[in-house]
Amino acid sequence: MSDSAQRCAGAFGxxxxxxxxxxxxxxxxxxxxSSILIVFFIIAFILKEGIPVLALGPDFFFGMTWKPGQGxxxxxxxxxxxxxxxxxxxxxxxxxxxxxAIYLAEFAPEWLRALIKPSVEMLVxxxxxxxxxxxxxxxVVFIRDNIGGWGECILxxxxxxxxxxxxxxxxxSEDALRAVPRTYKEAxxxxxxxxxxxxxxxxxxxxxxGILASLILGMGNAIGETMAVLMVIGNPNIPWIPSxxxxxxxxxxxxxxxxxxxxxxxxxxQHALFALGVIxxxxxxVLNAITTALIRKGIRTGCR
Amino acid sequence: xxxxxxxxxxxxxxxxxVCGLKAVNITIEANKITALIGPSGCGKTTFLRALNxxxxxxxxxxxxKVLIDxxxxxxxxxxxxxxxxxxxxxxxxxxxxxxxxYDNVAYGPRIHGQRNENLGTIVEESLKKAALWDEVKDRLxxxxxxxxxxxxxxxxxxxxxxxxxxxxxxxxxxxxxDPVSTARIEELLTELKQEYTIVIVTHxxxxxxxVSDCTAFxxxxxxxxxxxxxxxxERPKDKRTEDYITGRFG
Numbered sequence: 325m326s327d328s329a330q331r332c333a334g335a336f337g338x339x340x341x342x343x344x345x346x347x348x349x350x351x352x353x354x355x356x357x358s359s360i361l362i363v364f365f366i367i368a369f370i371l372k373e374g375i376p377v378l379a380l381g382p383d384f385f386f387g388m389t390w391k392p393g394q395g396x397x398x399x400x401x402x403x404x405x406x407x408x409x410x411x412x413x414x415x416x417x418x419x420x421x422x423x424x425a426i427y428l429a430e431f432a433p434e435w436l437r438a439l440i441k442p443s444v445e446m447l448v449x450x451x452x453x454x455x456x457x458x459x460x461x462x463x464v465v466f467i468r469d470n471i472g473g474w475g476e477c478i479l480x481x482x483x484x485x486x487x488x489x490x491x492x493x494x495x496x497s498e499d500a501l502r503a504v505p506r507t508y509k510e511a512x513x514x515x516x517x518x519x520x521x522x523x524x525x526x527x528x529x530x531x532x533x534g535i536l537a538s539l540i541l542g543m544g545n546a547i548g549e550t551m552a553v554l555m556v557i558g559n560p561n562i563p564w565i566p567s568x569x570x571x572x573x574x575x576x577x578x579x580x581x582x583x584x585x586x587x588x589x590x591x592x593x594q595h596a597l598f599a600l601g602v603i604x605x606x607x608x609x610v611l612n613a614i615t616t617a618l619i620r621k622g623i624r625t626g627c628r
Numbered sequence: 629x630x631x632x633x634x635x636x637x638x639x640x641x642x643x644x645x646v647c648g649l650k651a652v653n654i655t656i657e658a659n660k661i662t663a664l665i666g667p668s669g670c671g672k673t674t675f676l677r678a679l680n681x682x683x684x685x686x687x688x689x690x691x692x693k694v695l696i697d698x699x700x701x702x703x704x705x706x707x708x709x710x711x712x713x714x715x716x717x718x719x720x721x722x723x724x725x726x727x728x729x730y731d732n733v734a735y736g737p738r739i740h741g742q743r744n745e746n747l748g749t750i751v752e753e754s755l756k757k758a759a760l761w762d763e764v765k766d767r768l769x770x771x772x773x774x775x776x777x778x779x780x781x782x783x784x785x786x787x788x789x790x791x792x793x794x795x796x797x798x799x800x801x802x803x804x805x806d807p808v809s810t811a812r813i814e815e816l817l818t819e820l821k822q823e824y825t826i827v828i829v830t831h832x833x834x835x836x837x838x839v840s841d842c843t844a845f846x847x848x849x850x851x852x853x854x855x856x857x858x859x860x861x862e863r864p865k866d867k868r869t870e871d872y873i874t875g876r877f878g
Contacts, residue, residue, distance in 0.1 A: 510685070511725065512739075514712055515713070515787065516739070517709075517735075521739050
């Protein structure tokens with residue numbers, strides 16, 4: 325090919341490629357932008373709808389009574405119940421999940437790991453309504469018959485949510501444990517540490533931020549979870565602060581779902597439900613932000 | 629006096645199909661530096677890790693005997709924890725734990741139940757022996773990862789010394805270091821052999837010639853030749869040893 329022909333072809337090619345490329349780039353940009361816009365508009369809408377009640381200030385944020393009929397929208401019992409249910413579930417998930425992750429990362433033979441890991445991840449795939457139904461028919465009955473109370477209670481919520489949180493805790497914790505450099509482990513064993521000492525003093529401390537991230541992410545999921553919880557925690561008429569794990573409670577999600585069906589359109593009550601949404605969203609957003617920060621920190625320290 | 633003796637030591641990887649080390653017989657003297665040389669994949673590191681039973685971490689199978697002070701460490705009765713306490717190891721990449729200098733050195737004594745009041749002395753002595761004390765004595769609580777590669781490697785040596793071993797295994801300890809740091813480590817090795825038996829894997833033949841008393845040449849999992857370093861480098865008996873040290877392959 326002669327020099328000029330080459331130049332010509334080059335110019336032509338770049339012209340065509342340039343146009344198509346710019347078009348595709350714009351399209352991709354619009355798609356990317358749409359996700360931001362959707363999030364933005366949802367937040368803006370929920371905030372706008374919630375503001376009339378959020379503006380009640382202390383009566384809303386620190387109010388102890390939630391009686392929409394009498395215009396009382398105190399959110400404390402609901403938020404407190406939400407955290408009681410979330411933290412309890414997380415506790416169970418941590419007690420089972422972290423040792424499970426350690427076993428998978430350190431002790432399990434390859435074939436067993438190949439069996440356990442997909443099974444654990446399959447737990448994520450169970451629709452929450454199915455899990456909730458199972459909880460209602462099996463767990464709630466079991467608690468009522470063997471432990472006491474109505475059966476529909478905090479304890480049932482803990483167990484169901486723990487099952488839902490477990491896969492995240494196990495999976496992320498295991499990744500974090502595996503990300504600890506092999507050389508640390510070898511150095512520790514080389515000094516005559518037992519495998520258990522090595523896990524306790526080297527592996528877990530170095531995987532700490534990942535393990536913590538898995539717990540906080542799990543907590544975010546548990547707090548935002550609706551269907552399964554709704555079906556097993558009983559939902560008394562008025563949100564209250566429970567005094568035993570065998571009592572039913574109402575959490576943020578279940579309150580919204582239950583009351584949205586009979587709320588009067590445009591009433592303060594409706595705004596109050598949106599305000600609950602704002603709180604829920606804020607809690608989950610904060611937890612997610614902490615998770616992201618922890619994972620970043622883990623990556624940073626891991627790479628040094 | 630012989631400190632380590634192997635009799636028909638073989639190591640197999642995988643399902644016992646891949647042979648990493650073939651029937652090695654060798655006698656390693658106490659208070660000497662023994663260098664293991666040979667091309668990559670020749671079994672030097674496998675041999676080294678057979679001496680403190682680190683191969684089993686990767687599921688390798690070991691046959692034959694490794695006698696340390698006359699006792700076979702593979703006889704099933706030897707406690708691997710006690711064994712690794714007696715045989716320290718320093719790795720290719722400096723691998724201090726991501727904690728303070730002090731905690732790094734104190735790690736070994738602590739896991740072996742050393743009380744806190746004695747730790748300060750142990751840490752100081754170990755760092756002195758590893759020729760690191762003067763550089764870090766005012767920075768003991770700083771994170772070890774903030775130090776240079778050479779300092780980190782000497783820290784790893786101090787960490788190994790802190791559990792008071794009899795033998796120290798070095799797996800290419802200088803391959804990640806600059807020439808100045810390498811020189812310091814080599815100097816240190818010569819000092820350490822007064823008290824310890826040292827086995828060192830190295831890719832650097834000058835290093836083997838400079839620091840070691842005896843040299844073993846490995847090829848394809850076999851021990852080809854073993855003798856005094858001067859003899860190996862000046863009058864190798866085996867053609868393959870000669871080819872390797874004169875740089876014709878490897």
